[in-house]
Amino acid sequence: MNTFRTDTTFAGRIPELYDRLLVPMIFASYASDIATRVAARNPSRVLETAAGTGVVTRAMSRMLPSHVEIVATDLNQAMLDRAAANDAGRPINWQQANALQLPFDDASFDIVVCQFGAMFFPDKAAAFAEARRVLRSGGALLFNVWDRIEENEFAHTITEALRRLFPVDPPLFMERTPHGYFDAQVISHDLASAGFDATPSIATVTARSRAATAHLVAVAYCQGTPLRNEIESRPFVTLDDATDASATAIEARFGTGLVDGKIQAHVIAVAR
Template sequence: MSFQLSGSGPDIYERTLVPLWFGRWAEALLAQVSLAPGERVLDVACGTGITTRLAKRAVGDDGHVTGLDNNAGMLAMAHSLAAELDITWVERDAVDTGLPSDSIDALISQHGYHYFPDQAAALAEFHRILVPGGRIAVSIWDGHSVYTKALCAALETHISPRIARKQRAQRQTPSARTLEDSLSAAGFHNVSVVRQELSINVPLAADFVPLHLASMPIAAAFHDLADQNRTALIADVSRALRDYVVGDRMIYPDAVNVLTGLKRHPMASQGDGILPSQV
């Protein structure tokens, strides 16, 4: 599974999904990692860079932030949006960041982990590049929302089961227990998963569904539909979400799991629970 956008996809993603979804989730993620001025931060699967930009503002001029992604189009958009910020943008894979060992104070990743082809290898790489006492914070969808369930059902009816499976995969994520076990197996300690829920406020389906799907890897399949089929697809989503309509908006709950942990300081024993700042 991967998330690759080309053409106008990154621009639509930034203009539509970042203000309505990912900007808010980025703020919630950074609240869990408490970045400090002067720190070195890596944002993995940074996309168009909303979390990266917020991290840079948190660490200030004396800090350094790197945004890493394997999608050239997303990185180009990220670079253009942060021209005034001193951010390094790197096109590489999560399992091979190219960074030195023990060089990063905090590693963050928003909605990228479940796309990594080899999650264990990615976590091992993250552990390698973090300094002793360094911390990781990764946000991952907690399954489907009422909106994405309705959307995928409509895609299956009006396009194909294959396209619906491809879109559903965006939300097929590991359980909280699996996430905890994976991070612990990679050598992290003080591992925890925090569930965050937000009330999502988007335009009505007639306006939002075309914008949303235009910023997805299945955009071409939606655009190739005949007008009547596209209208019917959107109508299905509208009916499914009718109980969530408030005026000219759809307002519905959504949730993520935020996985956090620390790279053990070499002076801390296996069971003492000592935090890096205490060693």
């Protein structure tokens, strides 16, 4: 199986479930955090890559003055369509684009921002080099990545449940991709390889993830991410079976009713 293809395909029901369930569960608090960091730099033109369904775009729209231009891009048109359907409160330039081949002029943005997208880039250094190319002198690249899966309790619990359900060939999307790019030395090396001379700042930010039920957590992860693609490619076990097994594992660890788990990420900033 081509894991890159399945790991980067956000289509079908994934954008809707991702936006409705995962965004408030794990992405919203980090979106506010990174948008605050962007606003502190007083940019006039901002490029967002891997914008997904626009949670960071909307946060920046609220925090940045109305004269600041926001260009939001993503590889998956279906995710951008979902993002554009949400009210951002101001005009946004939504544009389908590959972060490894940005269709923008050199030195045309003050900030490039990317929330939880770098992990999906097949060539991180190449993507960072593209970000550097479109940044003006004195600009900055700001992005965040999830920490190791063991520091993110819902993702880890579900991955272990699926490992038991699929003992021969477990679907390891969460461990492999969203939580597979957390090493500070590796990230720093990739940025240096991309041409960034400055030492990046790397801050670890811990937060809480909450949902009304364990079942909602299981649906969010198993059906609202590309983990769905991997599960559906396996024989004998259905998507509903995998979702139910994941819900049972979440409930066993976090209880019935409202569930609350730790999430942790690294926020990286590097100057051009």
